[in-house]
Amino acid sequence: MYTNPSIWQEIKYKYQYGGAHIKIIFINIAVFILLNLILFVDRLVFDSLGRSFILDQLLGSSSLLQNLYKPWIIITNLFVHDVGGFSHIFFNMLVLYIFGNIVKDLIGNSKVTPIFLLSGLAGYFIFIIAYHLIPGLNSSGAVTICGASGGVMGITFAAVAISPNFELHLLFLGRVKIKWIALFYLFINIIMLQGNNAGGSIAHLGGALIGFLFVRQLRNGVDWGKPFYWVEDQIENLKTIKRKPKFVYKKEEKVIVGESKKQNKTTPQRPTRSNNQERLDEILDKISQSGYDSLNQEEKSFLFKISQED
Numbered sequence: 646m647y648t649n650p651s652i653w654q655e656i657k658y659k660y661q662y663g664g665a666h667i668k669i670i671f672i673n674i675a676v677f678i679l680l681n682l683i684l685f686v687d688r689l690v691f692d693s694l695g696r697s698f699i700l701d702q703l704l705g706s707s708s709l710l711q712n713l714y715k716p717w718i719i720i721t722n723l724f725v726h727d728v729g730g731f732s733h734i735f736f737n738m739l740v741l742y743i744f745g746n747i748v749k750d751l752i753g754n755s756k757v758t759p760i761f762l763l764s765g766l767a768g769y770f771i772f773i774i775a776y777h778l779i780p781g782l783n784s785s786g787a788v789t790i791c792g793a794s795g796g797v798m799g800i801t802f803a804a805v806a807i808s809p810n811f812e813l814h815l816l817f818l819g820r821v822k823i824k825w826i827a828l829f830y831l832f833i834n835i836i837m838l839q840g841n842n843a844g845g846s847i848a849h850l851g852g853a854l855i856g857f858l859f860v861r862q863l864r865n866g867v868d869w870g871k872p873f874y875w876v877e878d879q880i881e882n883l884k885t886i887k888r889k890p891k892f893v894y895k896k897e898e899k900v901i902v903g904e905s906k907k908q909n910k911t912t913p914q915r916p917t918r919s920n921n922q923e924r925l926d927e928i929l930d931k932i933s934q935s936g937y938d939s940l941n942q943e944e945k946s947f948l949f950k951i952s953q954e955d
Contacts (some may be wrong), residue, residue, distance in 0.1 A: 666745025666800070670738045671882035673793055676724045677734050684728055700728075700789075701905065705769055707776035707844065708787035723765040725791040726913070733792060741797045747804040747823070749809060751932065751948060752925070755877075760859050764799020764852035771851035772844050786843055795848040799856030801827050806860035808932040827853075833921030864926055
């Protein structure tokens with residue numbers, strides 16, 4: 646008898662099989678909910694005495710000393726959004742979902758996490774450097790920063806580097822090429838350099854640059870994501886070690902004297918990773934020039950296969 650899956654089962658399924666960008670979205674939402682609950686309890690029980698301390702352990706800072714004393718904030722700031730509000734995380738996760746799907750489908754699921762993290766980290770370090778080199782920014786002392794916007798910008802501009810003419814259907818606007826969406830987003834951040842959140846805009850622009858360069862380097866045969874793949878392989882190896890080995894006993898086959906069995910069977914050779922990469926580069930060039938719709942069915946099937954294997 647068929648039973649509807651529970652909400653928790655659906656969440657687990659989406660997290661496991663939805664792709665790397667879905668995992669990142671779930672992590673951000675989980676951190677957002679947990680942090681708001683902790684601060685809510687702190688406000689009720691301790692009259693918000695612990696609020697400053699808690700946020701100080703998670704938010705990024707333009708201060709070099711803060712980053713030296715608390716190096717974990719280099720990572721945690723990428724997954725923490727404005728508490729007490731919903732627009733910051735909602736917009737970031739919506740853009741990540743849309744453009745993360747494009748990146749995943751066109752160059753593979755394994756590229757999403759490296760692009761997001763490298764873009765977010767680069768944006769954060771550029772933010773710190775800017776606050777120490779540009780006098781007008783550090784006049785008010787150290788400032789804090791948080792949010793996945795740098796990584797999201799990286800994913801957005803990675804999608805643009807792959808297929809600038811890829812179209813999205815927007816409400817009230819119809820079909821719009823993603824290059825115009827990204828350029829509008831870029832223009833907004835340049836304008837916001839004059840506002841109170843100049844540090845955030847600097848991080849966004851840095852993330853956009855790294856996401857774009859990631860794909861350009863990938864086309865030149867340089868994959869900036871290799872260290873991330875190595876870490877993922879080590880995690881998978883640890884999981885394999887923890888699993889109990891399964892022993893399969895096969896019944897010994899009888900061989901009749903006078904009859905010979907063919908031991909060497911020819912097996913079809915699987916395409917090498919280098920051949921796949923060359924084929925992928927050709928398809929990406931075609932997408933960049935003529936758009937995704939110009940691909941034939943075989944090329945679309947190849948892209949889908951690569952994204953599933955990754």
